[in-house]
Each structure stands twice: as structure tokens, then as C-alpha cells.
Amino acid sequence: MNKRLFFYLHIGYWLLVLMQVLLVALGTGVLGTHFDWRLFLSIVLPVKALQIACSAMFFYINYLFLIPYVLKKGTILKYILSLVGGIIVFSPLYYLMEQIVYPLIGWKSYDMDLDLFFAFIVALGANFLNIFLGLLLSYLMDWRTIRAEKEVVEKEHLKTELAFLKSQVNPHYLFNTINDIYSLTQQQSEEAPEALLKLSEVLRYMLRESDDPYVPLANEIDYLNNVIDLQKIGQKGNSHIDFKLVGKIEHQKIAPVILINFIENAFKHGIFKNSEEPIQILVTIDKQAFHLHLRNKINVAKKDRTGGIGLVNVQRRLALIYPNRHKLLINPQTDTFVVDLKIDLYD
Incomplete structure (x- = not known):
């Protein structure tokens, strides 16, 4: 007082x-x-x-x-x-x-x-x-x-934990992306410069905006689009991703880089080279709610058999940032992986 x-x-x-x-x-x-x-x-x-x-x-x-x-x-x-x-x-x-x-x-x-x-x-x-x-x-x-x-100790602990979780998210994504661009440069692909440009936009977003507690939803959607474009470039167009956006983006805000783990998980463990079974990403937006529905076929021959910490991290971040304001359902079926995430965006 x-x-x-x-x-x-x-x-x-x-x-x-x-x-x-x-x-x-x-x-x-x-x-x-x-x-x-x-x-x-x-x-x-x-x-x-x-x-x-x-x-x-x-x-x-x-x-x-x-x-x-x-x-x-x-x-x-x-x-x-x-x-x-x-x-x-x-x-x-x-x-x-x-x-x-x-x-x-x-x-x-x-x-x-x-x-x-x-x-x-x-x-x-x-x-x-x-x-x-x-x-x-x-x-x-x-x-x-x-x-x-x-309360001060809890807030500092929360900030430290969130920073730690973010530090684990970004290097994981960057490692995969740089590997893809490195392959393009080795093949002297004409898409390598475009991939580098997309990567620079992604890095700019991570460095400038990811430290803020909330960012404009439009920026987060642009970030997802860049991630998806990099995936398509890295796979030389042989990456089938059906990304749809329903609703109008106005002044909504969302925690930054909170969705990348779901997208990366679909790229990492899903089948995306079959045009008849693309990775399906549906984002529905209204003034106070965000809804992400993601579905992908599971690749039995997983590239990373050791598993990852991405989904565990994002679940923890959601619990810290949106307590009682989100609903996350992860349903790994026999041959399909489904993620359904709803977030209340009001402050």
C-alpha cells in the first residue's frame, strides 16, 4: 500500500x-x-x-x-x-x-x-x-x-518458466528450417533465396514480438503462413497443406508462437506428400474466440522416434497463459492425429 x-x-x-x-x-x-x-x-x-x-x-x-x-x-x-x-x-x-x-x-x-x-x-x-x-x-x-x-515470486517464476518454454520452442523449429534451406542451397535451388526471406520474416517476428505477452492475432496468422510456406519450399512443392481461415481478424490478440508446436508436430510426424490426404488446418475466428482444428495422417515411419517435448511445452504454456480460458483436445487415433484448440481471447 x-x-x-x-x-x-x-x-x-x-x-x-x-x-x-x-x-x-x-x-x-x-x-x-x-x-x-x-x-x-x-x-x-x-x-x-x-x-x-x-x-x-x-x-x-x-x-x-x-x-x-x-x-x-x-x-x-x-x-x-x-x-x-x-x-x-x-x-x-x-x-x-x-x-x-x-x-x-x-x-x-x-x-x-x-x-x-x-x-x-x-x-x-x-x-x-x-x-x-x-x-x-x-x-x-x-x-x-x-x-x-x-505474488511477486509467483509472477517471476511464471515469467521464468514461460521464457524457458519459449527457448525450447524456437531452436527446435529453427533447426528443422535451417536444415531444409541448407538442402536447397546444396541443390542450388532457385527457391533458396525466397526461403531465406521467409526465414528472416519468421526470425524478425520471434525476436521482436515473441517477448510480448500478447501480439495482434493477424501477426500470428502471418507467422503461421510463413512457416507453412517454408515447409512447402523445403519440400519443393511436394507438401500438401490445406490451410483455411474462417472469420474476420480485427483487433484480437493472442500469446505469440503458441501454435507453432501443433503445426511442427504435423510436419514432423504426419503425412503431407499425399495430395488426397493433406494436412488440414482450419482456423475459425470471431471477436472473442479462436479455434484451431488440425488433422493429419500419421506417418508410421516417424522421422524422430525419440519423440519431442513440443506438445508438452505448449500444453504447459496454455495452462499458464490461459488458465480456465482454453480447451485443448489431442486425439491420436490409429492412423490420424487430431488437435482441437479453443481459446477465449478477451483480456
């Missing part, structure tokens, strides 16, 4: 206490049956303000010193003894107020003269509630501080 706001809240609290005390005093008829502004301003207000000032003084001694330095660093017994000592120290102050200061103003709280023992009882009664309010406020502030620190 902002220190200035905290200060204002404390001032406001004691002003409210003073107002409440004044209203109670007026309600009990201390000025008689007729309200007198002169008596109110010259007697009731100064007396009650002094009483609140004494209570506030004891409250802050307890809150700022006794609780943090005696109770929290010592024992309950030491704290109780310190409270008793504080009341004893304050008793002469209440005695002087009742016996000297108040009579000078024209106020008398009690019909009898006070002794120091009765002043101790008065001081204890005046501050009994303040002791518990100080304890309550102190431990509430401790709880709030611990919760804020925990």
Missing part, C-alpha cells in the same frame, strides 16, 4: 473516532437540554480531542514498537509485561489530565478525585480496545506483505 495513502487512512480513522466520541457525548446530554456552540467548542471538543490524542499515542507505541520488537521478536509474556508497563507509564498522564488540565477547561469526568491506581484503571479501559486493534492491524499488514511477496 502507498505510504501516503496509509497515512491518510490513519488520519481518517482517528477523525472518525473523534466524531463518534463527540456524537456520543452530545447524545448523553453533556451540554444539557440545549445545544451551546460556545460550550461545545471550548469544553467538549478540546477534552475529547485530548482523550483521542492520548489513545492514539498509546496505540502507536504499541503498534510501532511493542508488537514488532517485543511480541514478534520475544515472547507473549514479555509483551504482556510491556503492555502493563506502558499503562503504568501512561497512568500519571491520565491523572494529570483529569486532575489539572480538564478542570482548567471546565470539565470533570468523575465526581471523585482520582488516585494513581484509579488512573491506571482509566488508562487501561481507554486503551483496552486499542491494544487489540494494534495487534489486528499489525498481523493483517504482515499477511498482506507476505501475500504481495508471494
